[in-house]
Amino acid sequence: xxxxxxxxxxxxxxxxxxxxxxxxxxxxxxxxxxxxxxxxxxxxxxxxxxxxxxxxxxxxxxxxxxxxxxxxxxxxxxxxxxxxxxxxxxxxxxxxxxxxxxxxxxxxxxxxxxxxxxxxxxxxxxxxxxxxxxxxxxxxxxxxx
Numbered sequence: 572x573x574x575x576x577x578x579x580x581x582x583x584x585x586x587x588x589x590x591x592x593x594x595x596x597x598x599x600x601x602x603x604x605x606x607x608x609x610x611x612x613x614x615x616x617x618x619x620x621x622x623x624x625x626x627x628x629x630x631x632x633x634x635x636x637x638x639x640x641x642x643x644x645x646x647x648x649x650x651x652x653x654x655x656x657x658x659x660x661x662x663x664x665x666x667x668x669x670x671x672x673x674x675x676x677x678x679x680x681x682x683x684x685x686x687x688x689x690x691x692x693x694x695x696x697x698x699x700x701x702x703x704x705x706x707x708x709x710x711x712x713x714x715x716x
Contacts, residue, residue: 574658577614585624588643615651622646625655635663637673652685664713671711678703
């Protein structure tokens with residue numbers, strides 16, 4: 572597996588294959604969200620096929636927000652999400668950020684387990700719609716090397 576920085580078009584290609592997302596990824600909408608922000612777009616490749624994506628951006632001088640990501644069905648259960656998380660954390664530390672923030676929903680238990688396993692702490696819960704859509708806000712303090 573190879574993790575590398577990618578274009579927004581490549582990210583959209585992966586996001587389009589993740590059926591758990593309610594709406595298809597729209598490149599223009601993603602670009603608008605990232606406009607003017609220092610950002611990182613990562614993809615995971617297996618056998619020359621894009622199977623995972625992780626997008627994040629700078630919230631402040633010290634904080635990076637891991638905004639959107641996922642693994643396509645053909646890449647699941649192979650460590651893709653873990654590899655993307657580790658690559659993002661490494662890059663974020665190299666850029667001098669002190670903490671990472673991320674939100675997820677109850678409907679994504681694999682993501683919740685991944686975050687907890689990697690030292691992310693639940694900071695807040697935001698009630699939205701039904702309980703499966705409650706947002707859990709996570710934070711992780713990073714060691715600057």
